[in-house]
Amino acid sequence: MMNVAPVGATAVQDHVALAEIELCGELIIAASAARGERLSADRIDEVLRVSDGLEGGADRDDSRP
Template sequence: MRRVARLRGGTVQDHVALAEIELCGELIIAASAAEDRLSLESIDEVLRVAETRAESSGD
């Protein structure tokens, strides 16, 4: 189930969409700072894939 919070003024804030936008921004910043294409490992690092996997497995 998605968590959608209503804000004052009747606007809606979608936490999942905001998180995705933040990650896309971080990828854009990393790609613009890189001299060459980002490797898969670099992309995983920017997206914090290892941290997410550790949290999911309970480590």
Template sequence: MRRVAPLGSGTVQDRVALAEIELCGELIIAASAAEDRLSLESIDEVLRVGEARAESGET
């Protein structure tokens, strides 16, 4: 049987889910401010893909 936290029992956090929600929000804001579709490079910039690659040592 799988246990779940009852409603109102305190704070349950999933750091990965919260980070994804934050990035999605930033992407929505960028898309709504753009006059046209975002380029792949713009999307990578908003999602900080270059920073993630630099931190992991990828090229």
């Protein structure tokens, strides 16, 4: 017998997983709109809304894969 959730039942949501899926979607959209082979590390950080905490345009390591 197959177990099926009752109609109207509240689904359990993993908010961290949902946030990761949303960020992946944002990266896919940015990559599809990019002119060039790859997104730069700066563009990825911009899309993911992260900051390395360095102000004033400090050098960064763009050699990461």
